[in-house]
Amino acid sequence: MWFAVRHVRSGRTRFALFAALVALVSALVLLLTGLGLGLGNASIAGLQRLPANAMLEQNGVRLFLGRSLVDLAAVDRAAEITGVTRAEPLGVFTVSVRGASGSTTAGAAADDAALFGVRPGSPLLPAGSESMNASTVVADSSLHDAGYNVGDSIRVEPSKRSLTIGAFVEAGTYSHLPVVYLPLRTWQEIRFGPVDGVGDIPSSAYRQVSAGALQLASGITPAEVQTSLADDALTVMSASTAAASTPGYKEETGTVSLMVFFLYVIGALLVATFFWNATVQRTGEFAIMRAIGASRGRLVREHLAEVSMIAVTGLMAAVGLSTGIAALLPDGVPFVLPATTVLSTSVLLFLVALLGGALSLRRVVKVDPLLALGRTM
Amino acid sequence: MNALELHQVGHDYGKQPALDDVDLTVEAGELVALVGPSGSGKSTLLAIAGGLLRPTRGTVRVDGVDLYVVGERERTTLRRDRIGFVFQSSNLLPFLDIVDNVVSPEIVRGRDRRTAQADAISLLAELGLADVKGRRIDQLSGGERQRVGIARALIGGPSVLLADEPTASLDGTRGRAVVQLLRDEVRSRNVAAVLVTHDERVLDLVDRVVPIADGRLSATA
Numbered sequence: 400m401w402f403a404v405r406h407v408r409s410g411r412t413r414f415a416l417f418a419a420l421v422a423l424v425s426a427l428v429l430l431l432t433g434l435g436l437g438l439g440n441a442s443i444a445g446l447q448r449l450p451a452n453a454m455l456e457q458n459g460v461r462l463f464l465g466r467s468l469v470d471l472a473a474v475d476r477a478a479e480i481t482g483v484t485r486a487e488p489l490g491v492f493t494v495s496v497r498g499a500s501g502s503t504t505a506g507a508a509a510d511d512a513a514l515f516g517v518r519p520g521s522p523l524l525p526a527g528s529e530s531m532n533a534s535t536v537v538a539d540s541s542l543h544d545a546g547y548n549v550g551d552s553i554r555v556e557p558s559k560r561s562l563t564i565g566a567f568v569e570a571g572t573y574s575h576l577p578v579v580y581l582p583l584r585t586w587q588e589i590r591f592g593p594v595d596g597v598g599d600i601p602s603s604a605y606r607q608v609s610a611g612a613l614q615l616a617s618g619i620t621p622a623e624v625q626t627s628l629a630d631d632a633l634t635v636m637s638a639s640t641a642a643a644s645t646p647g648y649k650e651e652t653g654t655v656s657l658m659v660f661f662l663y664v665i666g667a668l669l670v671a672t673f674f675w676n677a678t679v680q681r682t683g684e685f686a687i688m689r690a691i692g693a694s695r696g697r698l699v700r701e702h703l704a705e706v707s708m709i710a711v712t713g714l715m716a717a718v719g720l721s722t723g724i725a726a727l728l729p730d731g732v733p734f735v736l737p738a739t740t741v742l743s744t745s746v747l748l749f750l751v752a753l754l755g756g757a758l759s760l761r762r763v764v765k766v767d768p769l770l771a772l773g774r775t776m
Numbered sequence: 777m778n779a780l781e782l783h784q785v786g787h788d789y790g791k792q793p794a795l796d797d798v799d800l801t802v803e804a805g806e807l808v809a810l811v812g813p814s815g816s817g818k819s820t821l822l823a824i825a826g827g828l829l830r831p832t833r834g835t836v837r838v839d840g841v842d843l844y845v846v847g848e849r850e851r852t853t854l855r856r857d858r859i860g861f862v863f864q865s866s867n868l869l870p871f872l873d874i875v876d877n878v879v880s881p882e883i884v885r886g887r888d889r890r891t892a893q894a895d896a897i898s899l900l901a902e903l904g905l906a907d908v909k910g911r912r913i914d915q916l917s918g919g920e921r922q923r924v925g926i927a928r929a930l931i932g933g934p935s936v937l938l939a940d941e942p943t944a945s946l947d948g949t950r951g952r953a954v955v956q957l958l959r960d961e962v963r964s965r966n967v968a969a970v971l972v973t974h975d976e977r978v979l980d981l982v983d984r985v986v987p988i989a990d991g992r993l994s995a996t997a
Contacts, residue, residue, distance in 0.1 A: 401883045402872075409871035687867050690828065691881045691928070692856020694849065768855075769828045772819055772940050773864055 400704035407708055417673055421713025424666045425748050428659055429721035432744050435655030437733030443642040444571035445578035449523050453621045454641035455611035458634040464491040467609045474611035480627045482619035487523050488608040490516030490586040496553040510545055513573040516586020523612055524580055530565030533585055539570035539577040557594040663751050670755030678759040682766055689768035702763050706756030714745050779804045779935045779968035785834030787820055794820045795991040802968040807959050809971045809979055812988035818972045826938045827855045839935045856884055860929030862939035866921035874908040878927045899927045919950035937969040948977050955981045
């Protein structure tokens with residue numbers, strides 16, 4: 400790369416400008432990737448953290464947990480199937496919560512939350528949930544960020560039920576809403592009880608949940624469990640499929656993924672165009688190099704070294720830029736960019752740049768050294 | 777020993793003959809001028825002698841090795857190790873400084889950069905270009921650039937040196953100075969050299985003049 404280093408050094412302004420362009424496109428890819436991951440995480444983190452690898456849901460509700468109704472007996476029946484090591488009932492219900500008068504300054508306006516109903520002591524509960532009881536809930540720490548504190552009373556609408564926050568835990572979010580864990584029975588009373596909280600709760604309420612969170616033994620598939628259940632009203636799918644069916648998840652991540660895909664294409668075309676033009680302009684130089692004995696392989700290596708230098712410089716700037724911007728983002732912005740994603744995205748961007756640069760390789764290796772004599776014979 | 781031998785060389789562009797029945801030998805330490813009008817076949821002959829253009833007929837030997845029997849890769853290596861080129865208008869690489877231009881063939885050969893740099897500076901000084909380290913080629917006159925071009929051609933110790941109208945862009949005095957330099961270096965380094973030129977003012981400086989017309993050398997070649 401002796402020639403490449405000197406060529407880049409001699410045209411440092413031109414190359415710096417181009418590296419800046421690569422950096423901006425790459426930073427945009429990284430930021431959008433982080434946003435996509437953040438949006439996805441905000442949609443399904445509450446489900447992803449559950450210790451379950453399959454879900455039992457109602458058939459025919461497009462795997463929408465909020466709409467799914469499953470008989471509690473069906474969950475218990477699933478637990479008896481060979482290969483199902485655990486089946487825990489789960490209630491999912493999105494509600495508005497409001498700080499009870501006088502207990503907190505937060506919640507003057509309603510906040511939304513996802514109520515996850517589980518049996519007391521359920522393995523689905525996150526660590527630190529010991530304080531949960533019939534009137535005490537444990538909530539994701541993001542609710543704390545919204546201004547609520549331990550000991551605050553919150554009133555759940557529409558049931559008007561008042562609950563006390565017993566602890567903040569890492570419960571995650573569901574459909575961008577903080578997950579609030581509460582006992583299954585309380586959940587059933589809120590979900591199926593009267594809207595204004597006045598009147599009887601039907602006895603059937605205590606037989607219904609949204610889903611069963613299943614832990615299947617290694618080698619057992621959701622389809623096999625579904626076959627064993629032999630109930631057309633129910634469906635069993637992998638936990639990842641269930642999470643991906645969260646309303647808005649595919650739309651959000653799909654939109655961002657499409658933007659990221661086009662940015663990869665734009666990045667490749669950008670590099671290809673730059674190096675194509677550079678190659679056309681440098682035909683004479685390549686011919687001289689060939690005439691003085693440089694092999695085609697040497698020209699290829701020098702060319703790819705230049706592409707690599709630009710790409711690496713641009714990517715390093717992009718990582719710094721996107722990390723800096725990420726640090727400045729407000730707390731509420733769903734943005735997740737782990738180091739492994741930065742690394743894998745950077746490697747992919749580097750390969751895309753290399754591919755773009757490689758498009759002009761044919762021109763490089765086809766240069767006729769005869770041109771060094773200033774003639775085409 | 778003849779460092780460069782062309783035997784029965786002919787070349788056609790399509791059905792148009794550009795060279796025919798060319799026999800030319802150049803001994804080590806000899807500077808031969810190839811003169812003739814435009815289109816006479818001088819540059820075609822130079823390209824063939826330098827391993828840049830495969831002839832339609834005949835053989836070309838450098839140090840006894842037939843350039844066109846070997847494959848493309850080996851020919852490139854032969855060009856790298858045994859042939860030096862001095863191009864019209866010097867044809868230096870614009871992104872390299874003066875010393876790096878001279879060093880560049882050595883880098884291609886895989887030589888150590890520092891040793892090659894020291895040799896290049898010493899060679900440039902020998903050719904009348906002192907204190908050039910770090911200087912750019914656009915700071916040089918046309919004559920000085922040609923000296924750099926000559927240094928680049930000579931640094932690897934080639935057996936054959938091929939110069940393509942090196943005086944074309946120079947005035948008479950500078951042109952003669954460049955050819956004089958070439959002749960001195962060819963003799964002192966024992967290189968077989970072919971100089972393609974239109975410039976009749978420099979012909980008294982060469983060892984042998986070979987006229988070429990319509991693709992054929994004169995009988996005295």
